[in-house]
Amino acid sequence: MFIGLDLGTSGLKAVLIDGAQAILAEATAPLTASRPQSGWSEQDPADWLEAADQVMQALGAQRSLDAVQGIGLSGQMHGATLLDASDTVLRPCILWNDTRSVDEAAGLDADPQFRALTGNIVFPGFTAPKLAWVAKHEPDFFARLARVLLPKDYVRLWLTGEAVAEMSDAAGTSWLDVGKRDWSDDLLAATQMTRAQMPRLVEGSDVSGVLRDTLAARWGLPKGVVVAGGGGDNAASAVGVGVVQAGDAFVSLGTSGVLFAASDAYHPDAATAVHSFCHALPNTWHQMGVILAAADALNWFAGVTGRPPAELTHALGPLQAPARPLFLPYLGGERTPHNDANIRAAFLHLDHSLDTVSMTRVVLEGVTHAIRDSFDALSATGTKIDRLIAVGGGSKSDYWVQAIATSLDIAIDLPVSGDFGGAFGAARLGMMAATGAGAEIATRPDIARTIVPDPSLTASFAQAHARYRDSYVALKGLT
CATH class of the missing domain: 3.30.420.40 (ATPase, nucleotide binding domain)
Structure with missing residues (x-):
């Protein structure tokens, strides 16, 4: 064991x-x-x-x-x-x-x-x-x-x-x-x-x-x-979900948000604010875009409303096109792609029609747009991602995962035990150390189901992301 x-x-x-x-x-x-x-x-x-x-x-x-x-x-x-x-x-x-x-x-x-x-x-x-x-x-x-x-x-x-x-x-x-x-x-x-x-x-x-x-x-x-x-x-987490070879990738919705792609060579591109790190396995590296507040942003909003995060997300229903309101989830600054420690979060374009459900949707959309920023930054380095596995507590929200799938236009697999990706990967590394096994045991987990993009909403998410990027530029000018 x-x-x-x-x-x-x-x-x-x-x-x-x-x-x-x-x-x-x-x-x-x-x-x-x-x-x-x-x-x-x-x-x-x-x-x-x-x-x-x-x-x-x-x-x-x-x-x-x-x-x-x-x-x-x-x-x-x-x-x-x-x-x-x-x-x-x-x-x-x-x-x-x-x-x-x-x-x-x-x-x-x-x-x-x-x-x-x-x-x-x-x-x-x-x-x-x-x-x-x-x-x-x-x-x-x-x-x-x-x-x-x-x-x-x-x-x-x-x-x-x-x-x-x-x-x-x-x-x-x-x-x-x-x-x-x-x-x-x-x-x-x-x-x-x-x-x-x-x-x-x-x-x-x-x-x-x-x-x-x-x-x-x-x-x-x-x-x-x-x-x-x-x-x-x-x-x-990458070892836990079998993301150990070039082309493999995952998205993590933990306290922070991560888009992670494995590589068999070291290809840094610091100017993009993409992280280029060693992997946990020998002779392997990885790239990742990191946002500082993913589930942390939802938890913050849940604290403001006094309702549990799961209760907020369960009330959302089917995926909808992003509305005009925007949330920029920079509660403690941002890494990819901005490297901006001074920027802070903001809600924009609020009106009388908004309630707790719609505000929850706006918060999840804001994190989704930030994940899209990381995707674009990784793509700019030449990294190609065709399919993703989702891990982290936020992956329990189908609404959130489908929003990300639709924004990136990529299918996302949900593993059976997605919330324990890091711990499971650590256990696999413990097995390797104790038995001499290698990367061959880091197979993909059983997939509970796959969430696919909603093609009818892809364009609206792209338009909302463009407004989100413009809003960062405007907000940065006020700090």
């Missing part, structure tokens, strides 16, 4: 699979982020460990774990977990959707070696500018810094005692030479960092360490359970 742990922003998910990759048990523990200032987003790493303990005990309550051979890790990317020489956390982790380091990111991005070596813009959400911000604004913490870890890798440190990162997550730090799949000493030096402060690197399917005996005993696992390198959340 094999376990996958997926450390998300809103919760930590776990799945237990058998040797045939059937899911035997699953569990989730909730997490919350704090926003002490506008544009800031933080979590206490201690909460991750408590959540991991909860889900492991929940799995054990459902099935015996005495035959587990491997554990794989998946997690939210880019977070800066700062540790001192005794591996004590110095401050709350600065998360992926935190944009406080906009000035530091711009400064690093102006240095040509960053795009040349990483293949990416230095976004404010990436890890390196966060450390530059800490050096400037919290020098006492920076002076005590002995090690920086990405979120899932802090969980790994607790699980195994090993400070290790893997390629897909490391690629989102702005310190990795993505083509060479190694830390760049020059990029580290540009942020007053050294290789000694960085974790050891492995591939996602490699063994990164062995579960501590004390934790194995606590959870009823045997001694010697290996922990795989794992993957960043989207790379792990």
Whole structure:
């Protein structure tokens, strides 16, 4: 048996699979982020460990774990977990959707070696500018810094005692030479960092360490359970849904929104704001467009209305043509294609006819238009996407998935267990590490059904997207 742990922003998910990759048990523990200032987003790493303990005990309550051979890790990317020489956390982790380091990111991005070596813009959400911000604004913490870890890798440190990162997550730090799949000493030096402060690197399917005996005993696992390198959340989700070869792609409607395409070569195009990262498997890369608020935008609106997100989406009925009102979902800035940390969300063209149902529709359409922006950016790099798999909590809304399918004019498959893509992919990586298996086990999941575009509405979605793009330009001029 094999376990996958997926450390998300809103919760930590776990799945237990058998040797045939059937899911035997699953569990989730909730997490919350704090926003002490506008544009800031933080979590206490201690909460991750408590959540991991909860889900492991929940799995054990459902099935015996005495035959587990491997554990794989998946997690939210880019977070800066700062540790001192005794591996004590110095401050709350600065998360992926935190944009406080906009000035530091711009400064690093102006240095040509960053795009040349990483293949990416230095976004404010990436890890390196966060450390530059800490050096400037919290020098006492920076002076005590002995090690920086990405979120899932802090969980790994607790699980195994090993400070290790893997390629897909490391690629989102702005310190990795993505083509060479190694830390760049020059990029580290540009942020007053050294290789000694960085974790050891492995591939996602490699063994990164062995579960501590004390934790194995606590959870009823045997001694010697290996922990795989794992993957960043989207790379792990890609392994989970079989997106591991050129031409394979998925769309994720999690807290953020992602359009992800696998590649067998490294083809960066930083100017498009498309991310070019290592995949979680050796000798494989991927490109993705990322928007900062997908399900997060729906959850925000649900909080405003005081109604659960599922209740809002279930009331929508069949897909409709976009109306004149628009929602720009830039609640915390935007990445692809704008790289704009200062832009903020807006509703436009509201009138008296709008109610909760129609406003929900407008919110989903706004995220759909943002996904279309990423699709256009990926297409501009030469990436071709013919079919998509949908994952993430937002994929439970047929209305939303069909809106995206219609906007992109692409059929979208819904896997049977789409909400556990990251955790399932992590479990597959755990299987690879424990058994020596490779990408051949990362097959496409069983598809529950396929949602196809509505050809009668494709033109209206294209027109609405054009107005959406124009609205961003107008709104940017007001900030």
